Amino acid sequence: xxxxxxxxxxxxxxxxxxxxxxxxxxxxxxxxxxxxxxxxxxxxxxxxxxxxxxxxxxxxxxxxxxxxxxxxxxxxxxxxxxxxxxxxxxxxxxxxxxxxxxxxxxxxxxxxxxxxxxxxxxxxxxxxxxxxxxxxxxxxxxxxxxxxxxxxxxxxxxxxxxxxxxxxxxxxxxxxxxxxxxxxxxxxxxxxxxxxxxxxxxxxxxxxxxxxxxxxxxxxxxxxxxxxxxxxxxxxxxxxxxxxxxxxxxxxxxxxxxxxxxxxxxxxxxxxxxxxxxxxxxxxxxxxxxxxxxxxxxxx
Amino acid sequence: xxxxxxxxxxxxxxxxxxxxxxxxxxxxxxxxxxxxxxxxxxxxxxxxxxxxxxxxxxxxxxxxxxxxxxxxxxxxxxxxxxxxxxxxxxxxxxxxxxxxxxxxxxxxxxxxxxxxxxxxxxxxxxxxxxxxxxxxxxxxxxxxxxxxxxxxxxxxxxxxxxxxxxxxxxxxxxxxxxxxxxxxxxxxxxxxxxxxxxxxxxxxxxxxxxxxxxxxxxxxxxxxxxxxxxxxxxxxxxxxxxxxxxxxxxx
Ligand SMILES: Cc1cc2nc3c(=O)[nH]c(=O)nc-3n(C[C@H](O)[C@H](O)[C@H](O)COP(=O)(O)OP(=O)(O)OC[C@H]3O[C@@H](n4cnc5c(N)ncnc54)[C@H](O)[C@@H]3O)c2cc1C
Ligand SMILES: Cc1cc2nc3c(=O)[nH]c(=O)nc-3n(C[C@H](O)[C@H](O)[C@H](O)COP(=O)(O)O)c2cc1C
Ligand code: FES
Numbered sequence: 001x002x003x004x005x006x007x008x009x010x011x012x013x014x015x016x017x018x019x020x021x022x023x024x025x026x027x028x029x030x031x032x033x034x035x036x037x038x039x040x041x042x043x044x045x046x047x048x049x050x051x052x053x054x055x056x057x058x059x060x061x062x063x064x065x066x067x068x069x070x071x072x073x074x075x076x077x078x079x080x081x082x083x084x085x086x087x088x089x090x091x092x093x094x095x096x097x098x099x100x101x102x103x104x105x106x107x108x109x110x111x112x113x114x115x116x117x118x119x120x121x122x123x124x125x126x127x128x129x130x131x132x133x134x135x136x137x138x139x140x141x142x143x144x145x146x147x148x149x150x151x152x153x154x155x156x157x158x159x160x161x162x163x164x165x166x167x168x169x170x171x172x173x174x175x176x177x178x179x180x181x182x183x184x185x186x187x188x189x190x191x192x193x194x195x196x197x198x199x200x201x202x203x204x205x206x207x208x209x210x211x212x213x214x215x216x217x218x219x220x221x222x223x224x225x226x227x228x229x230x231x232x233x234x235x236x237x238x239x240x241x242x243x244x245x246x247x248x249x250x251x252x253x254x255x256x257x258x259x260x261x262x263x264x265x266x267x268x269x270x271x272x273x274x275x276x277x278x279x280x281x282x283x284x285x286x287x288x289x290x291x292x293x294x295x296x297x298x299x300x
Numbered sequence: 301x302x303x304x305x306x307x308x309x310x311x312x313x314x315x316x317x318x319x320x321x322x323x324x325x326x327x328x329x330x331x332x333x334x335x336x337x338x339x340x341x342x343x344x345x346x347x348x349x350x351x352x353x354x355x356x357x358x359x360x361x362x363x364x365x366x367x368x369x370x371x372x373x374x375x376x377x378x379x380x381x382x383x384x385x386x387x388x389x390x391x392x393x394x395x396x397x398x399x400x401x402x403x404x405x406x407x408x409x410x411x412x413x414x415x416x417x418x419x420x421x422x423x424x425x426x427x428x429x430x431x432x433x434x435x436x437x438x439x440x441x442x443x444x445x446x447x448x449x450x451x452x453x454x455x456x457x458x459x460x461x462x463x464x465x466x467x468x469x470x471x472x473x474x475x476x477x478x479x480x481x482x483x484x485x486x487x488x489x490x491x492x493x494x495x496x497x498x499x500x501x502x503x504x505x506x507x508x509x510x511x512x513x514x515x516x517x518x519x520x521x522x523x524x525x526x527x528x529x530x531x532x533x534x535x536x537x538x539x540x541x542x543x544x545x546x547x548x549x550x551x
Contacts, residue, residue: 022517022521024520028520028521029521054513054526057514059349059350063349064350066516066522213346213347241346262346263521263522264349264516264517264521265346266303268302
């Protein structure tokens, strides 16, 4: 079976991508990036962002809680310094963008009209910033507006990355579709709080976002809920550690799947997930992705 | 870079809460440089998710030694390692510490912070004059004394309870030692308050510190490690450290 898969008119060599914020710009382990369908960059904002004070990470059973706070070098440094090198990767490049006002998203996608940027992931779901972030992602109206503003400024595929923090992602997914999105990513991190021994917040950003294997059952539930609610593809994200996890998300209806926190434990993880998924498909003699994608609902 | 599972040749207790693990790792022992660290998988499932960063305490003759204090779940799991087990290691990570030639080197270690300075002492012993001030809470906690002596350094010792060497913290003996040396190059590792006090006391002498704060990936991809830089911004100390010029961080 061919491992390549199409989404929004783009061919991806594998359905497995590296998620945003856990793979920097794909360059530190470029050999692994080249084994994937694509990489999603760390979230980029118009101006550089310092992010939150340390500590920025805590653990919980089966996962982590981060409060990085969207630290990034800003658009100018990204375009001038990183993009030329990212351009040499032999995989799809999806740039994750974040704004504190709807217009900022539109400006970002317009100014990133670079031939090596294959698509955008609109991050309307970062739990670690005060303006924008989850506040946009919790409002179907804001999601639709941001997507529509971006749609007017770029022809490249738009993937809207959703949250489930105090909102039904099926509703915001429909809003993204109405605004002209080509796909949605389900899910960003869930709100979380880690306390230190004295009962005070442990993380420098006070609260954080939960990710890792402990997020998988909920992320899977959300994919199963969102996929039938919309007519555009779903990109799954949340707790993928191995090929079987990736296969679960495709079964639940996702077309692509991202590997996030697993890369912190092992930078080979995204490549390994891609290989294990290929082995999974061969062992079951699948003919194409349609045999796998969405079978959870078909078989019930 | 891929994780490698190295056989454990020995595990011993250095004092009630500090363990030493010796790995059979010829390639690693040759490649690793003082200041670099290894990111170790603890437990064998996906939980705990993160690896635990440990400095190289010593490396020679194909063997790599790690010394760690049990402070939480991860290090407690690691302490259960037995001879014959394999340890899943990612590394070496981080930038090597500066490697001077023909200088007066002063090593100042506190508690478990003594560990990475042993490897530093070994590698700097040829071609430099290495001096050391080592401190701990008690005589028992003052680890690796014999190993330092075997390298020919005669460390000045201090204990908080006065059970060995000078009573009190390392700061004053370290300042005295530094004052006697021509352009000393200072390396230090230990608890944060000790590092802070040392930099202040030795000012304006540059002090290189081994940072052992919380991190995520250890490889530069997650932005979870951040040490405030004087004048703003952060030092991403897993990739741009973990040995940093302490005079440049606002810590
Ligand atoms: C580059 C580097 C080199 C190092 N080298 C060494 C070395 O050579 N030897 C050595 O002994 N150590 C070293 N360390 C420190 C070592 O990595 C840590 O002690 C170890 O990771 C602790 O893991 P743990 O699971 O045992 O503790 P954890 O359970 O992770 O806890 C560590 C501390 O954080 C506190 N904490 C409070 N609230 C929370 C919360 N909500 N979530 C998580 N933690 C919380 C805990 O109380 C505890 O004191 C190094 C660190 C770095 C970065
Ligand atoms: C340290 C860290 C940083 C992250 N940064 C971003 C980011 O910049 N933009 C974004 O859209 N998501 C970010 N995320 C969320 C991940 O891309 C992913 O959605 C989430 O972690 C769930 O997937 P996982 O369980 O596989 O990690 C970050 C996650 C982590 C752990
Ligand atoms: S710990 Fe991940 S970037 Fe430093």
